[in-house]
Amino acid sequence: MPIFHKISLRPEVENYLKQSFLNKEVVSASSKQEAERKFEALLIRLAHPPSFTTVRVNTHLASVEYVRDLLLEELQKQFRGLRVPVLQHPTLPDVLLIPVTGPRRNIERRQCEVIVGAQCGNAVLRGAHVYVPGIVSASKFMKAGDVISVYSDIKGKCKKGAKEFDGTKVFLGNGISELSRKDIFNGIPDLKGIGIRMTEPIYLSPSFDNVLPSYLFLQNLPSAVVAHVLNPQPGEKILDLCAAPGGKTTHIAALMQDQGEVIALDKVLNKVEKLKQNASLLGLHSIRAFCFDATKALKLGVIDGTEGTPPFLPESFDRILLDAPCSGMGQRPNMACTWTLKEVTSYQPLQRKLLNVAVRLLKPGGVLVYSTCTVTLAENEEQVAWALTTFPCLQLQPQEPQIGGEGMMGAGLAPEQLKLLQRFDPSVVPLQDMDTDCLSDAKKEDMIWLANKDCIGFFIAKFIKYKSTEEKVSWK
16 A cells, blocks of 8 residues: 555646557557556656665775675664664675665654655655755744654645645654754754754665765665666776766776776766765776766867867767766656656757767777666657667667666567666566565565665666767767
8 A cells, every 4th residue: 555645747747658658569568457557556656765775885995795784883873773684786796775664654743843845855755864955844833852743845835934834745754853943944044954853754764864975875776787787897988978976977987996087077067076076085086077068078170188178089988878867757756746748858859969979979899878767768768769770880788787677668679679678667566565574574585676676767778889980970
């Protein structure tokens, strides 16, 4: 029984997604009824968090075993002696999995309430405390030290500073206020610390606020798969086209043993600075990050004095990762998305511009990995079909590891091509209620299987460029 309703979407967006998931190829392969059931299951899963918290160990600085022991000690403190297993993924050796217990349905709701924004609420469901910038409303009598019930304003209707809110709100659990209402709304300007320390969350996930920051990187499981699929080798020159905040960039550098060159581009300056901070914190020196628009990363003429900085000459890189800007419709938990259909569908042209640049910058024999954190057909399988038609130099390649399912029908790809893709689809497993009794009885292989399936929605395609591209290719 789901604890939250399905993700709230604008009707035109839900209809757009439904048409994709009920396309002729899908319906003919199963039935309309089965396709509709699976689509509704997806919408419900998107509103709920995954069953596991995934962290990647920075193997450049420490062994997985050493970090796992440190993490077990930390969890014992956070969970006040409650024993929660930390599993090493058998296929992704640098990934650790922590099961999420919940939902806990018997938490007593308190009279004193805090309303947080939807984004803050999503973070709380993944183990975060409530930081002051995320607080929208607080009861008029709230004092520091009070036990507070925290709710998410999933539709963004609560007014900043309100003393009560009767609109649509979702209960996230209880916590202890670090500040009074006056401190939050009339106190120190630009206060950014913890406002509510969560003590009884609906879903019990570990907090990674400043926890082993040089050794661990909080990362969704499919995101950790991507760098392994790229398979970077020491000494290579690699480009991460849309890199911030640097989770995949730093993973690439670690897999290369920090030997070689990883060029990371992002067009938002503060995100690039955050990427540099992450690289420094993780002790990685092979990364060079630039604030640069990746659609302009191809050098079209001779430009003096720019050697080693963007833009780059054609066929300069051994491997390229294009973790493309996307609609993000696979992120979990996400109880409401207010985007218009125009916004959701705006990414396909940008992704094609980036693919054009990536293909031109890749050496013959080089590898290109394309990934998104969305579930739309247009941004995933349709882009693969377009790329194979537009760039005859590209061929799909098998992926290792292959943890997700095959690609979705509907883009005209052949069955053997779909098998070469990875689509992580959380609708393939029922929602799980997990408590400490379940964890003590569960087999490790069953938990790993669940972690592989009950994750965010994600997509990965791997190409090889088997011959040179000397003429400019149109990306219309």
